[in-house]
Amino acid sequence: MFSLTAKCSRCAPTATKVAKLIEAEGWTANHPRPEDIIAKWRPLSRAQAQSDPAIIRGVTSQKWPGLAVKDFGGQKGVVATKAFGKGSILCDFHGKVITGAEGREIAEMQDELGHRFFFKHGSEEVCIDAETFPCECHPSLETKGRWITHSKKNFNVQPRHCIVKLQEGDRDVLLF
Incomplete structure (x- = not known):
C-alpha cells in the first residue's frame, strides 16, 4: 500500500487514479480497495x-x-x-x-x-x-x-x- 500512496505525494489521489495504479501494478486479486488507499493518504x-x-x-x-x-x-x-x-x-x-x-x-x-x-x-x-x-x-x-x-x-x-x-x-x- 505504501508504494501506491508514495506515487501520490503532492495531492490526495482519486479513486480513478488509485484504480489505474493498481492496474499498472498488475494486481488482479488480493489488493487494497481504492477507498482504503485514499483513507490512508496523508500530506x-x-x-x-x-x-x-x-x-x-x-x-x-x-x-x-x-x-x-x-x-x-x-x-x-x-x-x-x-x-x-x-x-x-x-x-x-x-x-x-x-x-x-x-x-x-x-x-x-x-x-x-x-x-x-x-x-x-x-x-x-x-x-x-x-x-x-x-x-x-x-x-x-x-x-x-x-x-x-x-x-x-x-x-x-x-x-x-x-x-x-x-x-x-x-x-x-x-x-x-
Missing part, C-alpha cells in the same frame, strides 16, 4: 517534502498541474482548474530570503507588501521577497506562486516553509 511532512521528486520537479520546472494565472481586471491571481484535496501541495513561492525588518522597510518605501511573504522561522521573522520578476532561477517563466494571495483569516491554502534539496543547492520555499 507530506516537511522533511519528506524537502526531497520529494514531485516537489523538486515542480520547484525546478514551475509546472504545477491544476493551476492557472488569471487576470482579474488588472490584478493577477491564481485559480484552480481542478479540485485539490485538503493538505495537497499546489505550488511553491520563492524569492530572495531577507529579514522581516528588511521586508517591512521595503514595503513601507513602496507603500505596499507586493509579492512578499512574512513568516516565522524559529523565533526569527523572515521574508521571502518574490517582487523581482522574473526570478533569477526562472528567467523565462512566470511563476504561479508569486500570484497566490494569502489571508490570515480566510485562507484556502496554508503555506509551509521548507528547504528544498535541489541539484544546484538548497532553496528556501513556501509550499502552498
Whole structure:
C-alpha cells in the first residue's frame, strides 16, 4: 500500500487514479480497495517534502498541474482548474530570503507588501521577497506562486516553509 500512496505525494489521489495504479501494478486479486488507499493518504511532512521528486520537479520546472494565472481586471491571481484535496501541495513561492525588518522597510518605501511573504522561522521573522520578476532561477517563466494571495483569516491554502534539496543547492520555499 505504501508504494501506491508514495506515487501520490503532492495531492490526495482519486479513486480513478488509485484504480489505474493498481492496474499498472498488475494486481488482479488480493489488493487494497481504492477507498482504503485514499483513507490512508496523508500530506507530506516537511522533511519528506524537502526531497520529494514531485516537489523538486515542480520547484525546478514551475509546472504545477491544476493551476492557472488569471487576470482579474488588472490584478493577477491564481485559480484552480481542478479540485485539490485538503493538505495537497499546489505550488511553491520563492524569492530572495531577507529579514522581516528588511521586508517591512521595503514595503513601507513602496507603500505596499507586493509579492512578499512574512513568516516565522524559529523565533526569527523572515521574508521571502518574490517582487523581482522574473526570478533569477526562472528567467523565462512566470511563476504561479508569486500570484497566490494569502489571508490570515480566510485562507484556502496554508503555506509551509521548507528547504528544498535541489541539484544546484538548497532553496528556501513556501509550499502552498
